[in-house]
Amino acid sequence: MFADDIVICGEGREQVEENLERWRFALERRGMKVSRDMTEYMCVNEREAVYNKPFVESFEETPLLVAVLTYMGYGILTLFGYLRDFLRDWNFEKCHVAKERDEQKDFVPLYQDFENFYTRNLYMRIRDNWNRPICSVPGARMDVMERVTHDYNWTFKHTGTVLFDVINMGSYNYLGFAENSGLCANAAVEAAMKYGLGVCGTRHEIGNLDKHEELEKLVARFLGVESSMVFGMGFATNSMNIPTLAGKGCLILSDELNHASLVLGARLSGSTIRVFKHNNMQSLEKLLRDAIVHGQPRTHRPWKKILILVEGIYSMEGSIVRLPEVIALKKKYKAYLYLDEAHSIGALGPGGRGVVDYFGLDPCDVDIMMGTFTKSFGAAGGYIGGNKELIDYLRTHSHSAIYATSMSPPVAQQIITSMKCIMGEDGTTLGQERLCQLSKNTTYFRRRLQEMGFIIYGNNDSPVVPLMLYMPAKIGAFGREMLKRNIGTVVVGFPATPIIESRARFCVSAAHTKEMLDTALNAISEVGDLLQLKYSRHAWPSDEETNHFSYLDSHQD
C-alpha cells in the first residue's frame, strides 16, 4: 500500500537484502502488498544517510538580547516575590493561601517556605491560562467557560457565560477522533449500554472482558508486533511497567526530555539511571560505550541489561526521535529499546503507525513499543506491544495487570473503532484521509509560522508545534490575547521547559480546516506583532529555499 515510500537502508548490499526481506515479511503480516519497486537501495555508511526522507529539525538559537531580557524579567519577578512575601509576613498584604488548622500549628510544616515561592509569586500571576474549563467535545472547536477573578487569580468565579466555538489549538486531538457523534461515539454508546461503565475488578480478578482481548489483538495487528497488552492509564503504563523490565544491576539510559512517567518508572525500577542529551546520538553512544566498558560502578560487574528510553515525538520540543540511529546503536551495543509513542502513534507515518512507520523501519527492531490512546484515538489508557515472551511476562508480572482495575469497556470500544478506521478496516478511506489531512495541516501550519518570522522548534513533520515566547510576562499575555481572539492555546513555562525557553504550543489536528488554521495563523501573527514575538533571524523563504520544500508542496494538494 505504501511500499513506494519505503527506502531500504543498510550497510553493504547483503544487509540491505536482509532488511528488504524483513520488511517484506513485516508488511505482509500487516496485510499490505509489496510492490516490485522496492528495490531502491541506499548503501550507506554515513550516519546521516540512514534516513529515507529529509530529517529537518530546527532549534534556532535564542537571541542574546532576548535571553538577557528574559533573565532580567525573572530577576524582577523574584525580587517582587520576596517583597510581597515580606509584606504578607507582616500582614501588610492579605494572604490568600489556605492556612494550616489551628490544632495543627505545632506540627512540622507540611510545606517548606520556599517550596511554593514560585507558585505563589510567579505562577499565580498568570494562572488563568491553565485549567480553563471547557464544556464541549475537545474537537477542532470547543466551548470554553468564562471565568473571572476578583483577587488576582487566587480564586475564580464562573460567570455562566460560555465562549462558543473557540478554535482548539491545545488538545492532543491529532486525528480528530474526539467526537460526540459518528462511528466511534455510536460504538462507544453501544458498548456502554452492553457492558456498563466500570469493570470493578483487575484483569486477573474477573476483570478481563472479551472487549479487552479483542482490543489487544487489534493493537498487536496495528503495530505489526506479535502481542500486546493494554492498560487503563497512559501515565501508569510507563510507571508501572518499566519496573517489571529493569531492576537492580540494570542500566537505564534516558533522554533528558523524557516525560515524567518514564522518569518515575525508571526511578521505581531501582536501576541505575543515566541521562543523555536530547536526541543526541553521540551522547547516547558515549554512555553506551562507557557503560559496557566500565561495567557497574565500584564492583565493575557487567550490567545485566541496558534499556534505552526514548519518546517518538517529544511533547514540549516537537522533535522526532532519531530512531534509525537509535536502532543502529541499540543493535551495535546489544541494548534494549523502549519507545514511548504517546504523541506519535496515529500522528506520524503514512499508515498512522507512529514513528517506526514514519521512518519505514521494522517494528520488531523496537523491543518495547509503548503508546497511549489518549491522543490520536480520542480515548484513554495505554498499551505495550512486543514479542510474545515480553507480553506474557508483563501479563504475569505487571503491577497494573494485578492491582489496577481494567479499562472501561466504552473506552476500549472507542479505541477499537478508531483504530479500525485508521487501518481502513471499516471499509472506508476516512482514516487515510484523516492521516493525509493531518500531515497537510502540519506542513502548512509550520511553514506559515516560519514565514511570519516566529521561532518554532522541532521537526518539520511533527504536529506538535512549539512557538517560542521566552519572556515570562509574554506567557500570560499570549494566552490571554489569543483567547480574546477566540483561539485556545497552551502556554508553558518553567518548570516544564528550561527557565528562559517559555513557549506556546499548538497541536495541529486533522479536524482543523484550512479556514480554521488561517484564522488561527492571522491571530497569531497579530498577537506576535503586538507582543513582538517574531524573533527569528532566518530569512524565510527566498525562492531557492522554497525548492527545499518542494517535496512538501507535493503533499500540499
Place this chain on the structure above:
Amino acid sequence: MIQTTKMASGQQWVLVEMVQAFYEAPAYHLILEGILILWIIRLLFSKTYKLQERSDLTEKEKEELIEEWQPEPLVPAVSNDHPSLNYDVVTGPPSHKITVNGKECINFASFNFLGLLDNERVKQKALASLKKYGVGTCGPRGFYGTFDVHLELEERLAKFMKTEEAIIYSYGFATIASAIPAYSKRGDIVFVDEAACFSIQKGLQASRSFIKYFKHNDMEDLERLLKEQELEDQKNPRKARVTRRFIVVEGLYMNTSDICPLPELVKLKYKYKVRIFLEESMSFGVLGEHGRGVTEHFGVSIDDIDLISANMENAVASIGGFCCGRSFVIDHQRLSGQGYCFSASLPPMLASAAIEALNIMEEDPEIFTILREKCKHAHKALQDIPGLKVVGEAFAPALHLQLEHSTGSRESDVRTLRSIIDYCLDRQIALTQARYLDKEERFLPPPSIRVVVTVEQTEEEIEKATSCIREAALARLE
C-alpha cells in the same frame, strides 16, 4: 661593610678547605659519593612508583569488551501454564449475573458492592455525557482537559465527604501512589501498616522517604516506633523541626479485610504530631450510615484526618480515584500530584457516571444498611467450612477465605484454592483468588479466595454460594 668582607673572606676560606679536602680524601670515599649522587639522579628521573597498573584501555580492548558483553534476556521466559497467563474471560458486563468462560454465574468476585455497575440511571447519565463530550479528553487537566463535569464531580465528592476540597485522578491505582510523594519527600518519615496495599507501597517508594512498618493494626507497635522517633528527635532537634511525619493506613484493608483502629490513631496523631493519610478504596461507599467510610463508622471528625484517598472503581463502579481533605492539603496536589498533572484527565462520561452514583448514594442511604446486613449474613454463613477460615470483619464486603492448614508450598495452596473456584464456577458461582505479585509485595499475604458481597445478591444466592464452597472444600480438601 666590614662584616660583609669578613663573611666573603670566610667563605673563600671554606671553599679552599673543601678543595683541599677533596684532594686529601681517599679514593674509596670519592667512589662511594659518586655512586650516591648517581643514585639520587636516577631516583629523580625514574618513573613515579605506582600501586596499580594504569587502567587505560586501548580502543581495541574496548571493542573486545563491547563484543564480549552479553546482556540478560529482556524478560525471563514464562511457562505457558503459568496460572496468571490464562485469564478467565468475561463476556458481557461483570454485573450481578456474569458470564465467565461462557458460563453464566452469580458474581461473587467483582467489587460492585452497591450494584451500580449495571444501574440504568448511571448508564443513562453516562450516555448523555458521552453524547455531549465524546469519549476521551485529549489532554491533561491543565491543557483544556478540565471539563465542567470534573469540577462538578470534585464539588460533589467534597460535599459528600463533608470536606473542603476534593481532587480527582483518572486511575484508581495512581491516586494514593501520587498523593503520598506529593507531600512526603526524601528525609521525611512515614509510618505504615504492614498490610498496606500495593499502591501505597509504590507511593512510598516514589516518595523516597524513610519508611517504618508497624505490625498490622498493632497500636502498641506503632507507639513504640513513634517513641523511638521522639528520642531520635530529641538528639537532633534541628533536623526534627523539618522532618515531616505521616501515618499511612487503610480504612478497610484490601489484603486482610479488617478495619483500622481510627480513634486510637487520631489520639496518637495529636500526641506525637504526625499526620494521617487514610486510603479508603474498600470502605468508601460501604461503611458508615451515609457511606462516608471509616471516619463516619467510628464517628471521627473528618478534619482530624489530613488526607483521605479512595478509588471510584469499587462501590462507585466507575473508573478513577479521588483525594479529599482541607484545601490547605489537597490544593497542593494540583501542581505536585504527578498522576494528576501529567496524565490525561478522566473521560467525562466516567465522571458523570460517578456523579450519578453519588446521587443514588445520597438519595438512598438505606443501601449501606442493606449491604452491611448482607455482609454479616455471608460472614456468618461462611464460618465453619472445614479446611477454610474466613478472614475479615463481619461488615466487610470483600472477605478472604484462607486455607486453615497450608500444604507448605504456596504453589500447591494456590492450586488447591483454584480447584475450589473451578468447582464453584461449574456450579454457577463466580469467585476469584486474591492475586499478588509474590516477589514484589513487602509482606506477602497468604493465598486466599476473595468473596465479594453486593447488595444485589439475595439471601438464597448467598446460601447457595456458601454451600457450594462448603461442598467444594469437602471434595477438594481431603
